[in-house]
Amino acid sequence: MAASKPVEAAGGGGGGGAGLSRWQLALVLGAPILLGAGALYLWGRRAARGGGKGASERKTPEGRASPGPGGGGQPDGPGHEEMSPLDRAQAAKNKGNKYFKAGKYEQAIQCYTEAISLCPPEKNLDLSTFYQNRAAAYEQLQKWTEVAQDCTKAVELNPKYVKALFRRAKAHEKLDNKKECLEDVTAVCILEAFQNQQSMLLADKVLKLLGKEKAKEKYKNREPLMPSPQFIKSYFSSFTDDIISQPLLKGEKSDEDKDKEGEASEVKENSGYLRAKQYMEEENYDKIISESTKEIEAKGKYMAEALLLRATFYLLIGNANAAKPDLDQVISMEGANVKLRANALIKRGSMYMQQQQPVLSTQDFNMAADIDPQNADVYHHRGQLKILLDQVEEAVEDFDECIRLRPDSALAQAQKCFALALTDQQQFGKADEMYDKCIDLEPDNATTYVHKGLLQLQWKQDLDKGLELISKAIEIDNKCDFAYETMGTIEVQRGNLDKAIEMFNKAINLAKSEMEMAHLYSLCDAAYAQTEVAKKYGLKPPTL
Secondary structure (H helix, E strand, O other), X not given: OOOOXXXXXXXXXXOOOOOOOHHHHHHHHOOOOEOOHHHHOXXXXXXXXXXXXXXXXXXXXXXXXXXXXXXXXXXXXXXXXXXXXXXXXXXXXXXXXXXXXXXXXXXXXXXXXXXXXXXXXXXXXXXXXXXXXXXXXXXXXXXXXXXXXXXXXXXXXXXXXXXXXXXXXXXXXXXXXXXXXXXXXXXXXXXXOOOEHHHHHHHHHHHHHHHHHHHHHHHOOOOOOOOOHHHHHHHHHOOOOOHHHOOOOHHHOOHHHHHHOOOOOXXXXXXXXXXXXXXXXXXXXXXXXXXXXXXXXXXXXOHHHHHHHHHHHHHHOOOHHHHHHHXXXXXXXXXXXXXXXXXXXXXXXXXXXXXXXXXHHHHHHHHHHHHOOOOXXXXXXXXXXXXXXXXXXXXXXXXHHHHHHOOOOXXXXXXXXXXXXXXXXXXXXXXXXXXXXXXXXXXXXXXXXXXXHHHHHHHXXXXXXXXXXXXXXXXXXXXXXXXXXXXXXXXXXXXXXXXXXXXXXXXXXXXXXXXXXXXXXXXXXXXXXXXXXXXXXXXXXXXX
């Protein structure tokens, strides 16, 4: 799989990206994908499948909040003396509504203020409506502080008042109060059962902004983190035509290594790249970048290999900015081994895929196929991109070509079955069998356990089995951020928000890129907002 996982479907947005659920994309790409607020509150996306409300605006003032006698008269009409205080308040409100509809917002505010002063204090619902209407008028004048204040009054009187909560969320957005905005819009999403696109899009927007802010601050002080040996070996095992991952040939070994073998004879050459390869065999991964750099600076015989090896480890530690120039240079070396250039194109294409640049990604995969058409890795990774782009038939064709070239590829077979299952659910069983085969071949590959766990969720909605498999992944590799993130998402489903936050925070500390970290902060903030909403309003999403 790719060195670091994609965080958003190509095209992004809150409406579901390429049309696949977050778990579906995770199964194919090896990681959950951020698809907007609906992916952060997964139960809500399922509830919305029956067709949600459009992005309807909540701009107009409201009529009577609760029934009462004589609600339609004007304050100064006949029989005014016989009107109750509530009737007079309703009449003032109705007059304000007429001004509002005519675009006379200052006059409307005066009428709503009169209605508030006339309304008996025990008439909570009516009074909350008057405050909300006045907030609507203030909103038209862009007086955001007054909007927030009046909506707060309305919510105090009627804690589940969706219009007031959403209007206050928009005011908080304008006032740059992101945390408060998120809590309000989260309450709205829950109250509306995630059926209104407008509130979902606002939740998505503020979560992304919060995530980016927090990730930028944390990432600038972050020390590069080398993944676990299990992850690195699993990463390289996903390539069959990657020269740099092949073992050292006997004649390439260093002096010291030959001494150990009783072969202290000639030393053919002293190469930083060969030392880096030896460190790979010893799983001494922290020295690989520095040794590769020595080969590059010396312009040695293995310069192309060293550039690709260094770029690969830059990708593994999440430094795509450093990896790209090395990959670019290898790709431009027309005299270099075609396998090196094709592998560099695959890795750059995967990097573009993770950076939500599908056009550039497609170009790189296509170029790799052109220069090395018998390379199974090209079709395997391009098939993943096609799934992300909702090009399922083309994805299946790529997986078929990968399997033709590499018949023993259980992972490609599993991903092909899953792609077919998007239209034929009977294929889930075949995909499950293939993941079992992958586990038999590589029992220490933690990500395969996560894939199988996600398949149980998608296929059988079996949260317990999913958690069991993902727990096994963490047991194998306690630095598997993918597993922590997925477990956090499942705990949200189960209503265990504190546990979910704990898992997301663990994943944040292991994130390989600022973009991935921003995504994880969004997940964490979404879960935290739900805990705050539960405390304030007693609102909890239904659990599975």
